[in-house]
Amino acid sequence: xxxxxxxxxxxxxxxxxxxxxxxxxxxxxxxxxxxxxxxxxxxxxxxxxxxxxxxxxxxxxxxxxxxxxxxxxxxxxxxxxxxxxxxxxxxxxxxxxxxxxxxxxxxxxxxxxxxxxxxxxxxxxxxxxxxxxxxxxxxxxxxxxxxxxxxxxxxxxxxxxxxxxxxxxxxxxxxxxxxxxxxxxxxxxxxxxxxxxxxxxxxxxxxxxxxxxxxxxxxxxxxxxxxxxxxxxxxxxxxxxxxxxxxxxxxxxxxxxxxxxxxxxxxxxxxxxxxxxxxxxxxxxxxxxxxxxxxxxxxxxxxxxxxxxxxxxxxxxxxxxxxxxxxxxxxxxxxxxxxxxxxxxxxxxxxxxxxxxxxxxxxxxxxxxxxxxxxxxxxxx
Amino acid sequence: xxxxxxxxxxxxxxxxxxxxxxxxxxxxxxxxxxxxxxxxxxxxxxxxxxxxxxxxxxxxxxxxxxxxxxxxxxxxxxxxxxxxxxxxxxxxx
Numbered sequence: 001x002x003x004x005x006x007x008x009x010x011x012x013x014x015x016x017x018x019x020x021x022x023x024x025x026x027x028x029x030x031x032x033x034x035x036x037x038x039x040x041x042x043x044x045x046x047x048x049x050x051x052x053x054x055x056x057x058x059x060x061x062x063x064x065x066x067x068x069x070x071x072x073x074x075x076x077x078x079x080x081x082x083x084x085x086x087x088x089x090x091x092x093x094x095x096x097x098x099x100x101x102x103x104x105x106x107x108x109x110x111x112x113x114x115x116x117x118x119x120x121x122x123x124x125x126x127x128x129x130x131x132x133x134x135x136x137x138x139x140x141x142x143x144x145x146x147x148x149x150x151x152x153x154x155x156x157x158x159x160x161x162x163x164x165x166x167x168x169x170x171x172x173x174x175x176x177x178x179x180x181x182x183x184x185x186x187x188x189x190x191x192x193x194x195x196x197x198x199x200x201x202x203x204x205x206x207x208x209x210x211x212x213x214x215x216x217x218x219x220x221x222x223x224x225x226x227x228x229x230x231x232x233x234x235x236x237x238x239x240x241x242x243x244x245x246x247x248x249x250x251x252x253x254x255x256x257x258x259x260x261x262x263x264x265x266x267x268x269x270x271x272x273x274x275x276x277x278x279x280x281x282x283x284x285x286x287x288x289x290x291x292x293x294x295x296x297x298x299x300x301x302x303x304x305x306x307x308x309x310x311x312x313x314x315x316x317x318x319x320x321x322x323x324x325x326x327x328x329x330x331x332x333x334x335x336x337x338x339x340x341x342x343x344x345x346x347x348x349x350x351x352x353x354x355x356x357x358x359x360x361x362x363x364x365x366x367x368x369x370x371x372x373x374x375x376x377x378x379x380x381x
Numbered sequence: 382x383x384x385x386x387x388x389x390x391x392x393x394x395x396x397x398x399x400x401x402x403x404x405x406x407x408x409x410x411x412x413x414x415x416x417x418x419x420x421x422x423x424x425x426x427x428x429x430x431x432x433x434x435x436x437x438x439x440x441x442x443x444x445x446x447x448x449x450x451x452x453x454x455x456x457x458x459x460x461x462x463x464x465x466x467x468x469x470x471x472x473x474x
Binding site: 042043131132133134137155156157158159160162182183184185186187200231233235237238242243244245246247249 | 388434435436438440445463468470
């Protein structure tokens with residue numbers, strides 16, 4: 001077996017690794033031989049990819065289906081203004097190759113699915129999960145369990161981050177907990193933050209993604225103790241960090257195949273035939289305005305959303321809709337809107353069922369559709 | 382009184398407070414006390430049968446209560462109880 005060697009340029013590039021006694025050229029060799037798959041090139045993927053590329057991980061796979069959007073640039077430091085609209089994996093590869101030409105990149109400009117996950121993952125030693133939704137998190141976890149690969153996990157929300165190393169098999173052959181040991185089932189859609197409650201402070205993925213990258217390097221090289229069987233928590237507001245113990249709470253053999261993760265997470269069920277509200281399109285609304293019809297526009301978003309962009313509607317946040325029910329007329333047409341149409345539909349359902357309104361119309365697609373089709377000067381968020 | 386650490390996604394139900402004090406001699410009593418104080422929090426912590434939901438984890442200090450005496454784990458005055466939620470990312474789609 002031929003041993004991995006380094007060129008003069010590589011030795012010089014990695015010299016700060018090579019002079020760490022417990023890391024040295026052996027650690028660097030393991031990095032060069034390693035095959036790491038990064039799922040998601042968003043906030044977490046950016047520092048992950050930059051640091052793993054800089055550190056000399058020899059083979060890096062990048063999965064993402066998305067294109068670069070203006071709203072990514074607040075935290076996804078891989079991308080620039082010129083990249084907006086381009087496929088993320090292609091932009092990332094170009095940027096990373098410029099950073100380190102000694103790395104082999106493979107890109108997958110696709111969504112990771114139950115159909116392709118095992119086939120993509122099989123070529124890698126390790127997966128780093130930098131995704132942003134529950135279905136893909138369970139998919140990555142289950143695919144790693146089925147493929148016997150470690151899953152270096154990180155997750156962020158607003159000011160809070162989590163890091164762990166799942167499904168890691170130690171030198172004694174004992175495999176640690178996986179994501180399902182921590183959270184056997186996902187929260188139902190109604191109990192996870194809605195579009196009014198998302199957001200992440202831009203630096204946080206930089207902090208958490210860098211810690212995730214560090215765990216990837218540790219797992220590959222065997223240097224230090226990987227964060228297996230432990231969950232790291234970081235609160236950027238209070239600057240409190242904690243490391244909690246994780247246990248295997250279920251037999252991982254219960255994961256036998258990849259399933260429909262959208263269904264598992266209850267996504268799609270809510271938009272079924274649950275309750276129908278009357279709708280108007282943004283074009284209908286524009287006509288109402290042009291014709292000077294007597295109607296009222298109500299905005300059920302939060303005040304901080306109103307500050308970003310508004311259509312001049314009366315602001316009654318969804319949480320106050322019943323308290324402020326007297327402000328809603330019942331004798332003329334009322335159009336209710338939110339960001340994309342989900343919260344306004346909830347408001348109408350509540351008002352119709354509880355107060356018997358029959359004159360309420362949901363603005364289809366919300367202010368986002370209005371910004372797309374009618375007033376393109378409005379900021380989308 | 383034990384200290385309860387509230388994670389970011391649940392702070393909107395606790396008037397944005399990140400830590401609270403709670404009465405109760407066991408974890409379940411402390412959680413019920415919290416839910417009584419902040420009723421909107423209840424459905425996020427307890428299921429319809431009054432059991433702690435399985436998409437949040439409760440820790441006493443650095444230990445999962447499942448590795449202790451579960452919901453009946455005794456709580457001392459200086460105990461720190463943490464609610465650990467599943468978070469997936471900051472996406473708003």
